[in-house]
Amino acid sequence: MVQHGxxxxLAQDMADMVEAQNNGIYDAEPRDPGSTTATGFRQWCQDSLKPAAQT
Structure with missing residues (x-):
């Protein structure tokens, strides 16, 4: 990254982030029926985020 500007x-921060992801930082909350919704992220963006951003 440094060779490209x-x-x-920033390069160290990105390396630290990737290491944290590889070590399971996002695995702290397991997905189960109680924590999962039927609406996917793309649909939520279209239904909720986009209209909120346009106001």
Whole structure:
């Protein structure tokens, strides 16, 4: 990343983020019927986020 113009700090932050993802940072809350909705992210963006952003 640094060779392509990113600062050393940004490159380190990105490396730290990838390492955290590889170590399961997003696995803290398991998905189950009680924590999952029928609406996917794309649909939520279309139904909720887009209209809210347009006001």
């Amino acid at each position: 990113a600062s050393p700090a």
